[in-house]
Amino acid sequence: MGNKYFVWNFDDGLEQDKKIIEILKKYNMGATFNVNSGLYGDQTYEGRIGNLGMTEMPKEKYEMKKKHLLPYVPHFRIPEDEVVKVYEGFEIASHTLMHKNLPQCSVIERQRQVYQDVRNLKEKFNQEIVGFAYPYGASSKECETVLKNAGIKYARIAHTDQSFRFPENPLRLPMTCWHISKKVFDILEEFYALQTEEDLLFLMFGHGYEFDFNTKESNWEKFEKICQNVTANHDIICCSTRDAFQMHEGRSS
Numbered sequence: 001m002g003n004k005y006f007v008w009n010f011d012d013g014l015e016q017d018k019k020i021i022e023i024l025k026k027y028n029m030g031a032t033f034n035v036n037s038g039l040y041g042d043q044t045y046e047g048r049i050g051n052l053g054m055t056e057m058p059k060e061k062y063e064m065k066k067k068h069l070l071p072y073v074p075h076f077r078i079p080e081d082e083v084v085k086v087y088e089g090f091e092i093a094s095h096t097l098m099h100k101n102l103p104q105c106s107v108i109e110r111q112r113q114v115y116q117d118v119r120n121l122k123e124k125f126n127q128e129i130v131g132f133a134y135p136y137g138a139s140s141k142e143c144e145t146v147l148k149n150a151g152i153k154y155a156r157i158a159h160t161d162q163s164f165r166f167p168e169n170p171l172r173l174p175m176t177c178w179h180i181s182k183k184v185f186d187i188l189e190e191f192y193a194l195q196t197e198e199d200l201l202f203l204m205f206g207h208g209y210e211f212d213f214n215t216k217e218s219n220w221e222k223f224e225k226i227c228q229n230v231t232a233n234h235d236i237i238c239c240s241t242r243d244a245f246q247m248h249e250g251r252s253s
């Protein structure tokens, strides 16, 4: 029988990750955090449309405006002097140095955004950096080459795929589900019910600020409910994305 892995992915290195980690520890779950090493401590606000963060506003501008058309939540990144402690025990993955749309960068800039970020993260967190998430989900063949040269083994795109299969090309790794989906619990049920010889992967994606939206589909209670639901299934291995790939490769080689 194949193994079933469940992994959480959270992007941007946000203050909300502290609360996420508290809850993950309560349920003994692993996770991967995609951090931009050039943006520690950066503070903006994220405006919500539906359940999605759609616009980003600098803090000064936010504070100047009295009336906002959209509900905004803080998109504050954890300061550099706190990150090592906050993320201790969790996988850190790259998200580029400055959250750049990589295919739109020049060749030199693209390399800098990846190589520099991987080097910074490795040094700061004292762990091998093998994971990556494309900012805005924007990827290309050229990006994949740069990532490979930087030692990246898997890179997440914005596309969703509910086959629960490990991807043929790990540098184009889809997510299974975004936690804001109305169907989260249905998709989880499908995952639990599936019996195959193959190893399976469920990658749940999100940003911590989305829980602050406090809408029907995006709130802290739902986050905890998902954690509860997954860990109640004892045959599911809850770990980091790196560990899921490592265990899977170890079993199939």
Ligand SMILES: [Zn+2]
Pocket: 011, 012, 095, 099, 135, 136
């Ligand atoms: Zn991001």
